[in-house]
Each structure stands twice: as structure tokens, then as C-alpha cells.
Amino acid sequence: SQQGEEDPQALSIQEGENATMNCSYKTSINNLQWYRQNSGRGLVHLILIRSNEREKHSGRLRVTLDTSKKSSSLLITASRAADTASYFCATASSSNTGKLIFGQGTTLQVKP
Amino acid sequence: DAGVIQSPRHEVTEMGQEVTLRCKPISGHDYLFWYRQTMMRGLELLIYFNNNVPIDDSGMPEDRFSAKMPNASFSTLKIQPSEPRDSAVYFCASSLQAGFKDGYTFGSGTRLTVV
Numbered sequence: 001s002q003q004g005e006e007d008p009q010a011l012s013i014q015e016g017e018n019a020t021m022n023c024s025y026k027t028s029i030n031n032l033q034w035y036r037q038n039s040g041r042g043l044v045h046l047i048l049i050r051s052n053e054r055e056k057h058s059g060r061l062r063v064t065l066d067t068s069k070k071s072s073s074l075l076i077t078a079s080r081a082a083d084t085a086s087y088f089c090a091t092a093s094s095s096n097t098g099k100l101i102f103g104q105g106t107t108l109q110v111k112p
Numbered sequence: 113d114a115g116v117i118q119s120p121r122h123e124v125t126e127m128g129q130e131v132t133l134r135c136k137p138i139s140g141h142d143y144l145f146w147y148r149q150t151m152m153r154g155l156e157l158l159i160y161f162n163n164n165v166p167i168d169d170s171g172m173p174e175d176r177f178s179a180k181m182p183n184a185s186f187s188t189l190k191i192q193p194s195e196p197r198d199s200a201v202y203f204c205a206s207s208l209q210a211g212f213k214d215g216y217t218f219g220s221g222t223r224l225t226v227v
Contacts, residue, residue, distance in 0.1 A: 030212060031212075031213075033215050035215070041220060041221075042116075042203055042205075042218035042219050042220045042221050043155075043203070043205075043216070043218045044218070045215030045216060045217070048213075048214065048215055088155070092212060097167075097168065098143060098160070098162070098167070098209075098212055099145070099157055099160055099168060100145075100157070100216065101157065102147075102154060102155040103154070104154045105154065
């Protein structure tokens, strides 16, 4: 079963706008990670945020984590056409099994 | 590093045939994961290895699926006999410290079509 639920399922914006994707999960986590998948390709790791962190930045990416609400958000600022892809959140359980459980993903389209 | 290498990229086979998918993880990564991706079910973890030993195979759908890791640089996922519902993209991923502290590096996947 999937741990993460992403919202929205699909998002279409214009180049230059910001894109926000949300992820909710059910169990206690060690960390939460975000991945990008371009069409027909494998997933690429973007950023990892630990359960004791609230916010993390990497370039144009900003991730927040609210463990009390069991939710996370990924913000892509000043989007580009090249950001068009599917974005997945993945959770690592606090039981330290080492495995990641992925959500269903958000499909982002950035129009030039 | 060439990354995680999967072969073949595409496989079309007839129902009932044996299918073998191959994966070469990144050198030095102690963890290897096999995932399956479909539109209906998303990304499902099938099995993962730590230091070549299977740790959790609870995601393997049924006995028709088997996975091996004979050494640190090679793993196979075998389906015998294959069925149309096995059609999916199969990903292999490797990691230095599993999900504890770092992310996974995924291969490009094998798109399997069973007709």
C-alpha cells in the first residue's frame, strides 16, 4: 500500500510561476524525500528532509515538513519548462527498515 | 560512475515465457531495491537487499517472482511464467545507506510487456 498521498494529482502553470505540491503520510517517519521523474526515465532524488527538520532549501526547491500534521510540501520557484515532470514524495519509516514507500505523484506541466 | 544500469530497456514476451531483468548497482552501494511501476498501483517495492542478502521480499506479488543478488555488482529479477498483468516498468535502485540517511539512485528501468 502507498504511504504518501500527493495533492494535486496534476498541476499546470506558466513558466516563471511557482509550483507547490503537497504530500500527506500516515505513519511516523525517519525522513521524507522528494523525487522527480521525467517521462520514460527513472526517478531522480531531489531532496531529503529529516523528521526533526521543518524546512530545507536546495536551489529553487523549498521543502517543508510538519510532523504533527504528517504532511510535507515541495515548492519550485520561478518554474521552467524543463521542470515538467512527475514529482513523488517518499517516506522512510521511523522503524528504520531502510525502505522508502512512494506516493502516487503529482504531474507538473510548465508551459513556456 | 555510470549510475545504476538496467537491461534490457524494453522486453516484449509472450504469456508463459520466462523473463529475466538485470541490474548493476553503483559500486560501493550496500543496498539494492527492485520496484515496479504501473499507472494503477504506482511505485511498489518488490524486494530489497543489503550486502547481497534479501532483507524484505514482502512486496513480491507471488511465487512466480524471484530475485537474486549473487554478488555486490549484479542482481536479477525473474518472472516465470509471465502473465499479461506483469506488464509494467521495473526499476532497480541502489543506495549507500538505504532510506535512513540518503536517497536512492534509480536505473532507467525495464519496460516489460507481456502479450
